[in-house]
Structure formats: C-alpha cells, structure tokens
Amino acid sequence: MAPRDTAAVTIYQVAQRAGVSIATVSRVLKKPDVVSPDTRDRVQRAIDELDYLPDGSARSLAARRQETHGLILPELTGAYFAELLAGYESAAAALDQSVMVVLAADKDDIARAARRLATHVDGIAVMGSAGLPDDLVLSLSGRIPVVVVAGAEQPGIEVVRAENTVPARELTGRLLDAGRRSLRFVGDPEAAVDVAHRYAGFVAAHRDRGLEPAPAMVAKFTEEAGVKVAAQLLESSDRPDGLVCANDLLAIVLIDRLQTAGVNVPTDLAITGWDDILAARYLRPRLTSVRQPVRQLAAYAADRLHSRITGDVSDADWGRTHVLPADVVIRDSCGTALPHKEGNLR
Amino acid sequence: MAPRDTAAVTIYQVAQRAGVSIATVSRVLKKPDVVSPDTRDRVQRAIDELDYLPDGSARSLAARRQETHGLILPELTGAYFAELLAGYESAAAALDQSVMVVLAADKDDIARAARRLATHVDGIAVMGSAGLPDDLVLSLSGRIPVVVVAGAEQPGIEVVRAENTVPARELTGRLLDAGRRSLRFVGDPEAAVDVAHRYAGFVAAHRDRGLEPAPAMVAKFTEEAGVKVAAQLLESSDRPDGLVCANDLLAIVLIDRLQTAGVNVPTDLAITGWDDILAARYLRPRLTSVRQPVRQLAAYAADRLHSRITGDVSDADWGRTHVLPADVVIRDSCGTALPHKEGNLR
DNA sequence: TTGTATGCGTTATCAT
DNA sequence: ATGATAACGCATACAA
Numbered sequence: 046m047a048p049r050d051t052a053a054v055t056i057y058q059v060a061q062r063a064g065v066s067i068a069t070v071s072r073v074l075k076k077p078d079v080v081s082p083d084t085r086d087r088v089q090r091a092i093d094e095l096d097y098l099p100d101g102s103a104r105s106l107a108a109r110r111q112e113t114h115g116l117i118l119p120e121l122t123g124a125y126f127a128e129l130l131a132g133y134e135s136a137a138a139a140l141d142q143s144v145m146v147v148l149a150a151d152k153d154d155i156a157r158a159a160r161r162l163a164t165h166v167d168g169i170a171v172m173g174s175a176g177l178p179d180d181l182v183l184s185l186s187g188r189i190p191v192v193v194v195a196g197a198e199q200p201g202i203e204v205v206r207a208e209n210t211v212p213a214r215e216l217t218g219r220l221l222d223a224g225r226r227s228l229r230f231v232g233d234p235e236a237a238v239d240v241a242h243r244y245a246g247f248v249a250a251h252r253d254r255g256l257e258p259a260p261a262m263v264a265k266f267t268e269e270a271g272v273k274v275a276a277q278l279l280e281s282s283d284r285p286d287g288l289v290c291a292n293d294l295l296a297i298v299l300i301d302r303l304q305t306a307g308v309n310v311p312t313d314l315a316i317t318g319w320d321d322i323l324a325a326r327y328l329r330p331r332l333t334s335v336r337q338p339v340r341q342l343a344a345y346a347a348d349r350l351h352s353r354i355t356g357d358v359s360d361a362d363w364g365r366t367h368v369l370p371a372d373v374v375i376r377d378s379c380g381t382a383l384p385h386k387e388g389n390l391r
Numbered sequence: 392m393a394p395r396d397t398a399a400v401t402i403y404q405v406a407q408r409a410g411v412s413i414a415t416v417s418r419v420l421k422k423p424d425v426v427s428p429d430t431r432d433r434v435q436r437a438i439d440e441l442d443y444l445p446d447g448s449a450r451s452l453a454a455r456r457q458e459t460h461g462l463i464l465p466e467l468t469g470a471y472f473a474e475l476l477a478g479y480e481s482a483a484a485a486l487d488q489s490v491m492v493v494l495a496a497d498k499d500d501i502a503r504a505a506r507r508l509a510t511h512v513d514g515i516a517v518m519g520s521a522g523l524p525d526d527l528v529l530s531l532s533g534r535i536p537v538v539v540v541a542g543a544e545q546p547g548i549e550v551v552r553a554e555n556t557v558p559a560r561e562l563t564g565r566l567l568d569a570g571r572r573s574l575r576f577v578g579d580p581e582a583a584v585d586v587a588h589r590y591a592g593f594v595a596a597h598r599d600r601g602l603e604p605a606p607a608m609v610a611k612f613t614e615e616a617g618v619k620v621a622a623q624l625l626e627s628s629d630r631p632d633g634l635v636c637a638n639d640l641l642a643i644v645l646i647d648r649l650q651t652a653g654v655n656v657p658t659d660l661a662i663t664g665w666d667d668i669l670a671a672r673y674l675r676p677r678l679t680s681v682r683q684p685v686r687q688l689a690a691y692a693a694d695r696l697h698s699r700i701t702g703d704v705s706d707a708d709w710g711r712t713h714v715l716p717a718d719v720v721i722r723d724s725c726g727t728a729l730p731h732k733e734g735n736l737r
Numbered sequence: 738t739t740g741t742a743t744g745c746g747t748t749a750t751c752a753t
Numbered sequence: 754a755t756g757a758t759a760a761c762g763c764a765t766a767c768a769a
Contacts, residue, residue, distance in 0.1 A: 053534070055746060066756045071748060081754060098534075101511035102457065103746030105448035106761045113491070113511070121477040124468075130476075131467040134494050138504060143511060145459070146492050148480050158484060165447035165459070165489060188399070188444075268669075294669075301673050323614075323640075324670035327647050401762060412740045417764060427738055449762035452745050 054097045063091035074099065113143040114350060115166035117159060119175045120150040123266070123294060124322050125339065129172050129194065132343030140351045142167075149176045156181055163188050168350045170343075171196060175237045190353040190363070192346045197238045203353070204366040205346045207337040209239050212371050213246025214253070216317050216335065216379070217289055221254055223381045225287040225315060230261040231274055231299070232291025240291045243319065247289050259285070264295055271298030279306050286314060287379075293318035293325050293334055300328065300378065311380030321374050330377035337371045345369070400443045409437035420445065459489040460696060461512035463505060465521045466496040469612070469640060470668050471685065475518050475540060478689030486697045488513075495522045502527055509534050514696045516689075517542060521583045536699040536709070538692045543584045549699070550712040551692045553683040555585050558717050559592025560599070562663050562681065562725070563635055567600055569727045571633040571661060576607040577620055577645070578637025586637045589665065593635050605631070610641055617644030625652050632660060633725075639664035639671050639680055646674065646724065657726030667720050676723035683717045691715070 060067045065084055072080050073088040080088070091097070105111045114137050118126050134144045147162050149155045156178055163169065168189050171182055174196035182202060185191050192203040220228055228251075234241040244261050251258035262277065264270035271294065278284055279302075290296040296318030300310050308314055310330055318325060318334040325332035345367060352358040375381065406413040411430055418426050419434040426434070437443075451457045460483050464472050480490045493508050495501045502524055509515065514535050517528055520542035528548060531537050538549040566574055574597075580587040590607050597604035608623065610616035617640065624630055625648075636642040642664030646656050654660050656676055664671060664680040671678035691713060698704040721727065 053746095057746080067747080068749085068756060068758090069754085072755085075748080079754075084754080098506060098510050100452070100746050102448040102451035103761090104510075104748075106446070106452050106763090107746075107748035109748090109761070111448065121473045122470075124470075124473075127467045127470075127473040130492070131494055131496070134492060135497060138493070138498060143508070144492050146476070146480060146490050147484075148477055150477070151481060152484060160444060162489070164444050164450075297670075297673050324643075324673070327643050327670070328673065329675065399762095403762080413763075414741080414765080415739060418739085421764080425738075430739080446762055449745095450764080452747085453762075453764040455745070455764095 053100065054095045056097070056099065059088065059091045059095055059097045062095065063088040110354075111143075111165060111167045112141065113145055113166045114347065115162040115169040116144055116146045117155075117162070117169060117171045117177070118146065118148050119173050119177070121148060123292075123320075125292075125320050125337075126172060128339040129343045132340030133170060133347050135340070136344035136347035137351075140347065142347075142351060156184075159185055167354045168192070170194060170346050170350055173237055173239070190350060192350045192353075194342055194346045195237075195239050198366050201364045203346075203349055203364055205342055205349065205369070206239070206366070207339075207342060207369050207371040209242030209371070210246040210249065212335045212373050213243040213289065214250045215246075215373055216333070217247045217250035218253065219373075219375075219381055220287045220289070220315055220317075220379060221250060221256065223315075226256075227259070227283065227285040228287040228289060229259050229285045230289050230291070231264050231271075231295050232261060233263045233265055234261055235263075236265060243289075243291055264291075266292050266294055268294065268298050271295045272302060275299050275302035275306075278303065279308075284308075284314070288314065288316045290316065290318050293320045293322045293332060296332055296334070296378070297324065297328060300330075300332070311378050315380040316378045318378075325374075325376070328378075333376045333379035334374050335371050336374050338369050341369055399446065400441045402443070402445065405434065405437045405441055405443045408441065409434040456700075457489075457511060457513045458487065459491055459512045460693065461508040461515040462490055462492045463501075463508070463515060463517045463523070464492065464494050465519050465523070467494060469638075469666075471638075471666050471683075472518060474685040475689045478686030479516060479693050481686070482690035482693035483697075486693065488693075488697060502530075505531055513700045514538070516540060516692050516696055519583055519585070536696060538696045538699075540688055540692045541583075541585050544712050547710045549692075549695055549710060551688055551695065551715070552585070552712070553685075553688060553715050553717040555588030555717070556592040556595065558681045558719050559589040559635065560596045561592075561719055562679070563593045563596035564599065565719075565721075565727055566633045566635070566661055566663075566725060567596060567602065569661075572602075573605070573629065573631040574633040574635060575605050575631045576635050576637070577610050577617075577641050578607060579609045579611055580607055581609075582611060589635075589637055610637075612638055612640055614640065614644050617641045618648060621645050621648035621652075624649065625654075630654075630660070634660065634662045636662065636664050639666045639668045639678060642678055642680070642724070643670065643674060646676075646678070657724050661726040662724045664724075671720075671722070674724075679722045679725035680720050681717050682720050684715050687715055 056067045056070050060070045073085050137144050147158050169191045172194045195206045198204050230244050230247040232240045234244040248258045262274050264274050296316050318332050321334040321336040325334050402413045402416050406416045419431055483490050493504050515537050518540045541552045544550050576590050576593040578586045580590040594604045608620050610620050642662050664678050667680040667682040671680050
C-alpha cells in the first residue's frame with residue numbers, strides 16, 4: 046500500500062526526470078511519432094518509473110474535451126435499462142470515452158442533476174423519457190449534444206429506437222387470426238412513447254381486420270400495477286381472451302395471478318410480453334415476447350453521439366431518427382406456438 | 392434549440408454583467424452567506440440570465456476535487472449488480488457526487504480502464520472481485536481511496552459485504568434437519584469470496600451435525616453452467632436430495648431442467664438459491680433464497696468512501712470490514728415451507 | 738464585504 | 754525535434 050496523501054505525480058516531475066520540457070512529455074503521450082525515438086524512450090521510461098498518469102481535469106480543461114459521455118436512465122430495475130447501460134458503456138469504452146451515469150428514479154430534482162451532469166461531459170444520452178420533464182432534453186441540447194434512446198422525437202434531437210408498432214401489430218394480428226376476439230392492451234401509452242407505439246400497433250392490427258380495438262388497460266411497469274390489472278380482470282364479467290402486455294413484468298405478474306385464480310393460460314387467455322427477459326423462458330407457460338436489439342441501440346447511440354462531439358457529424362446531419370428492427374419471439378403463452386423440441390436457451 | 396458551437400458562458404461574463412470580480416461570483420456559488428445580500432442578488436440575476444454553470448474540469452482542477460466516485464462492476468446481467476449500481480448512484484447523488492461507471496465484462500484491458508478511471512475520480516468502489524486482476528485493487532488504492540463491496544479483504548482496503556456463511560449454514564442446516572442426507576453445493580467457491588463463504592456455511596452445517604459435506608459442483612453464474620450441472624445430475628446414479636445453489640440463476644435453470652426430466656422439486660430434490668431475484672417468486676415451486684441488503688451495501692460503501700475522501704475518516708480508521716446481515720427467505724422449493732396464504736409480493 | 742493575483746496540471750501555439 | 758509560454762476556467766489566500 047503506497048503512502049496516502051502523497052501528491053500525485055505531475056508532468057513536471059516526469060519532464061525533469063527525463064531531462065526534457067513538459068511539452069515533450071505531453072507529445073510522447075499524444076503524438077509519439079513526432080518525437081525522436083531516443084527521447085521518446087527516455088520519457089517513456091520516466092513515465093513508467095514514476096507511474097505517471099495525466100490528471101483528468103487538467104487534461105479536460107486544456108483540451109476542452111471531457112472524453113466522457115453522460116447517461117441518463119429513468120431507473121435500473123429490470124434487465125432492459127441495465128442492458129442499455131452495459132451496451133453503452135461497452136461501446137463508449139471502445140471509443141475511449143468514460144461514462145457518467147445519472148438515474149432519474151427517486152431524485153427530487155432530476156433537472157438539476159442533469160444540468161450538473163452537463164458540466165462534466167461532452168454529450169448526453171437520454172434513455173427513454175419516462176419521469177423526465179418535457180423540456181429537459183431540449184434545454185440540455187442547447188448546451189451539449191443529446192441523443193435520445195427509445196424516447197420522443199424532437200427537433201434537433203437525435204433519436205435511436207427499436208421498432209414498436211410493427212411487432213405489436215404482428216403479435217396482435219396473430220392473436221386475432223387465431224380467433225381471439227376480445228383482446229386488451231396492458232400498459233400506459235401516456236407514460237412513454239415506446240408504449241404509445243406498441244398500443245398503436247395493437248390498434249392497427251384491429252383496424253386491419255375491420256375490428257374495433259378496446260382501450261388500453263392503463264398500468265405502469267410495476268408489480269403493483271400488474272396485480273391491480275389482474276384484480277380488474279378477475280372481477281369483470283366479460284373477460285378478454287387475450288392480453289398484449291407492454292412488458293414482460295406485467296405479463297409475468299398477470300400470468301401468476303390469473304393462473305392462481307384458475308384461469309388457463311393460454312387456453313382461456315393468451316398473454317404476450319415485451320423485452321424477452323431471461324425469466325420469460327423459465328415460466329410455465331413460456332412467455333411469448335418481443336426481443337429488442339438493446340445493445341445495438343446503445344452502441345449506435347454512443348457512436349452517433351461521439352461522432353457529433355468530434356465534429357464528424359455536421360449540424361445538417363444531426364437530429365435524425367434511427368429505427369432498429371425488433372423480433373417477435375413466439376412461445377407457449379400466446380397459444381399459437383408450434384410444438385417445439387428445442388432447448389430452453391436461445 | 393440554442394445555437395451550437397456557442398462558447399459556454401464563463402465566470403468572467405457573469406462577473407462583468409454583475410459588475411463584480413470573478414471572486415465574488417465564485418463566492419455567491421460556494422459561500423453565499425459571506426457576500427452582501429445586495430450584490431448577491433445582482434450576481435445571482437446575472438447567473439440566471441446567462442444560464443451560467445461552472446465548468447466541471449475547471450472546478451475540479453482548481454478545487455483539487457472531482458466530486459465524482461468511480462464504480463467498477465464485473466458485469467450488469469442479473470439484478471444484483473444493477474441494484475448495487477442503483478443504490479450507489481442514489482447514495483452518491485445524495486452526497487452531491489457524480490458516478491463514473493466501468494464494466495469489467497468484455498474489456499480486454501480492465502487494468503488500463505481502471506487506471507484511466509482513477510484520473511477522473513476522487514475514489515473508487517469495486518463491486519466484487521470476479522474477473523479483476525488480483526493486484527488491481529491494491530494498485531488503485533495506492534493512488535486514491537478504494538472501497539470493495541462484497542469482495543476480498545486486503546490490508547488497507549475498506550470492505551463492505553453481506554453475511555454469507557451464516558445464511559448458508561442456516562439454509563443447509565434446515566435441509567439436513569428435514570432429513571435430507573445427500574446435499575450438494577452448486578457454485579464456484581474459487582470464483583469469488585462470496586461464494587467461498589457460502590460454501591463454508593454449507594460445510595459448517597454438515598460438521599455441526601457430524602456429517603461429511605460433499606465437494607461443490609463447480610459452476611459459474613451462467614445459464615450454460617446450470618445446464619451442465621443439470622446434465623451431470625441426471626446422469627449420475629446417486630442423485631442428491633438437495634441443492635444449495637450459489638445464486639438464483641443456477642437454481643432456476645436447475646429447477647427447469649430437472650423438472651422437465653421428471654424430477655419432482657422439492658419432493659425428490661430440494662433446491663435453494665441466493666439473491667432473491669424477482670422471478671424467484673413467480674416460478675413453481677417458488678424459490679427459497681437469501682435476500683441481501685443490496686442497496687444498503689451500496690449506500691454504506693458510498694458513505695464510507697465519501698467520508699474518506701473528505702478526510703472525515705483518518706488513516707487509522709480506514710481499512711475495516713463491515714458485514715451487513717442477509718435474510719433467508721423460505722418458500723416452496725426447499726420443501727420445508729409452511730403452508731402459506733400470503734400474496735406474492737414481498 | 739470585495740478585489741487582486743496566483744496556482745491547479747494539462748494542451749497547444751509559437752519560436753527556435 | 755524540442756522548448757517557452759500562454760491559455761483553459763475556476764478557487765482561494767491575501768490585501769484592501
């Protein structure tokens with residue numbers, strides 16, 4: 046254990062030890078090729094011997110670049126946002142960028158936290174828009190580049206998201222074509238644009254067939270909300286024969302509660318989820334869901350933001366929306382799966 | 392959308408607009424009480440009008456403090472590390488500290504990433520020790536304060552962890568006392584100290600009763616490892632009557648595979664997990680597990696690290712190990728649960 | 738209470 | 754190829 050409170054090694058000490066100026070030390074670090082091999086070696090040796098690492102803030106101040114991306118997430122429960130974060134960090138690291146994370150959950154003043162974040166990073170990636178003030182993204186984007194992942198489109202904001210309407214339409218259509226006639230969508234279209242798009246697909250599938258869609262059963266992404274919906278369903282006289290849930294958590298809770306109450310899933314009631322979390326394959330019945338290219342979304346966002354920061358993307362090319370495809374994964378819970386022999390792993 | 396490439400507002404512009412020196416502006420921000428109410432208002436107005444935010448790197452450089460904690464996690468699959476991260480960020484935010492995250496997974500040179508991280512933060516919290524070079528923590532701690540969460544104890548390193556041996560001993564004892572006589576532990580005691588401690592509890596429970604514990608069935612925390620162990624069990628002639636798994640994922644995979652093969656859980660085979668992930672309550676049988684105080688672990692680590700950074704904790708008081716209790720959660724899968732009427736939610 | 742001036746550890750622009 | 758030296762934007766010790 047090295048002694049604490051030891052002043053950190055600076056570029057001056059390295060320079061002195063190597064018998065050169067600090068400019069040369071800096072060059073060895075940034076553009077080694079413009080330094081003569083001889084002195085380069087000498088400097089490098091001094092660096093190694095002193096275990097010198099340039100100070101982050103000094104670098105940032107002088108170079109006017111933080112080499113850091115900010116990441117704002119609504120929360121970190123469930124695998125979805127965790128995977129977004131992991132994918133982003135991985136992609137950012139590949140670009141030699143650090144990642145500073147802010148979670149909006151249980152933060153009384155997220156706007157303040159976001160503004161604070163903006164002073165430490167070169168750009169910000171905002172995951173979703175749930176729980177964030179409407180103007181937050183816009184106000185941040187006045188300061189530094191902002192890319193939104195799976196959130197609302199806004200002028201001047203780059204958006205990267207997965208397909209929502211198409212898979213929802215396909216899934217709903219599948220249930221309708223199997224003869225189901227009273228489907229309900231479970232989720233809160235007002236809470237997030239993703240959910241709104243999924244509901245739009247649910248509606249579209251009905252309209253495609255000249256049917257009238259029922260209104261959504263509003264539920265946030267929590268166990269409690271799922272329990273409440275289950276209770277509603279069990280009380281109602283005209284129970285639906287299919288549920289298109291806005292995420293897997295809701296689907297799982299619903300399956301649990303309804304099965305416990307004697308409802309046969311999927312025979313009496315077909316249920317589908319969204320996100321294809323790991324547990325989806327371990328429930329009975331196995332859960333039909335939609336798999337999003339989460340890591341790719343994150344990586345794409347990181348790449349675009351970095352390009353914007355470095356100036357590789359001009360004003361004119363900024364503010365686009367990128368949509369990546371998502372895949373429907375058919376399993377038992379929707380009642381239309383073919384008999385399968387494959388294993389449980391993907 | 393504000394014009395891009397606009398130079399950011401600096402303290403000088405605020406000072407000029409308010410008709411004061413930059414020192415006064417700085418004081419209004421840091422110690423408002425030492426400046427007269429009159430000028431304070433004037434400065435504050437200028438700050439608001441210009442939407443001034445002090446530059447992060449300049450602040451850090453001058454104040455010699457980053458106001459940022461570094462967080463190193465092995466990965467982010469599964470809820471455990473995600474909750475640690477969430478808990479840490481929350482606690483750090485309460486202390487007005489930012490959080491910079493590095494994931495060790497799929498990083499070819501984690502040591503380099505960690506050193507890089509150290510130049511941007513005031514201290515580092517390392518979650519676990521899996522996948523990290525042995526000397527990494529020690530070498531980092533020579534540079535800045537390091538706290539380890541659920542990792543190995545080392546001289547000069549502060550450790551915060553949950554109880555492992557006690558719950559494992561309790562759980563194993565419970566199975567033995569129920570008459571089970573051929574138990575196996577599933578997990579890799581070599582991979583992480585947590586797991587080693589859990590296996591120690593498994594062993595202790597046997598010794599307590601004059602029994603000889605079987606060796607652990609080595610498995611990492613992956614689905615594939617679980618599948619492999621399941622295959623081993625199905626092939627073996629003398630199948631155990633109980634499995635104490637090092638985490639819930641392994642338990643879930645094992646239940647799935649063994650049930651599919653016709654084994655009755657828990658009658659033929661009792662199974663327990665660890666971490667009490669959400670899905671544990673939605674499987675059949677419901678999974679007996681151990682609940683760790685994850686958020687508290689993280690918050691405690693953040694508090695300690697911050698105290699160390701601010702100097703509130705002296706050299707002499709640094710390097711301790713803090714152990715928080717973990718709770719055994721009895722459900723159906725261990726075969727010793729009482730009939731229950733409670734709901735599914737905690 | 739306020740202003741002046743120095744320093745924080747780099748990068749980068751000049752000279753040489 | 755290398756060295757001086759001026760920013761970078763802020764905090765703070767010291768003066769006033």
